[in-house]
Amino acid sequence: MNGDYLYNYVLDAYAVICYLEDEAGANEVASLLKKAGVKKIRLLITWINMVEVYYQVFRKYGELDADKVLNIVKSWPVKILAGDEELTLASARVKAAHALSYADAFAVGAALKYNAAVVTGDPEIKDASDKIGFPLLWLGSANQRET
Numbered sequence: 554m555n556g557d558y559l560y561n562y563v564l565d566a567y568a569v570i571c572y573l574e575d576e577a578g579a580n581e582v583a584s585l586l587k588k589a590g591v592k593k594i595r596l597l598i599t600w601i602n603m604v605e606v607y608y609q610v611f612r613k614y615g616e617l618d619a620d621k622v623l624n625i626v627k628s629w630p631v632k633i634l635a636g637d638e639e640l641t642l643a644s645a646r647v648k649a650a651h652a653l654s655y656a657d658a659f660a661v662g663a664a665l666k667y668n669a670a671v672v673t674g675d676p677e678i679k680d681a682s683d684k685i686g687f688p689l690l691w692l693g694s695a696n697q698r699e700t
Contacts, residue, residue, distance in 0.1 A: 561669035562690060564598045565660040566605035568672040569626060571692055573610075578674055578692025585672065585690075589630040596631040597667060599640070601659040603633060640666055651681045661687065 562585055572582035589596040603626065611619035627633070634640060636659070644662030648655060657678050664671045664687045671678055674693030682689040 560594045561667045562594060562596050563660050563663045563667065563669045563671050564596060564602065564631065565671060565673045565675060565678065566602050566609065566656060567675045567678075568692060569598070569602075569606045570609060571674060573622060573625075581690065581692055582672065586629055586631075592630075595667075595669075596629070597634055597663055597669060598626070598631050599634045599656075599659040599663050600636060601644075601656050605656040634663055647681070647685070651684065653677050653681055657681075661685070664688070 564582070564585075568578070568582050570576075571578045572586075585594060585596060588594045603623070606626065607619050607623055610622045636644075640659070640662055643666050644655075644658045647653065647661045647665070648658035651658070651661075653661065654677070657675060660671050660673070661678065661681055663669065665685075670688035670690050671682065672690045672692065673679070674691065676693065679689060679691065679693070681687075
């Protein structure tokens, strides 16, 4: 499913917020965005993870900023994945077998479907990666922020 791309990466909400708020790991996300812009890699995010970014920004900064962030991310060289039957069922299987949030299960489901690494600093996704064996690009630090 890679198509013309050598590498696929799935951004979760952690990666997007990390980049937007210039937290530890933002440089890695910036590098991925640059590579995706010249089609060296393919970046993916699910709509479920986009909604997670949206509500987090809405809660912290308000609806106008959430709308701005949505438009910013939509302008990035990132393919936003709809929850079709295959992705949704893959995510449901992940959720049923592992202690993950619904949105995290979609990021993992997309990674499995597209043979991709998940870009995150979320410890629950890291635990799932250790158990399931999908690749991970870890953005986390010793001090985890709350989601």
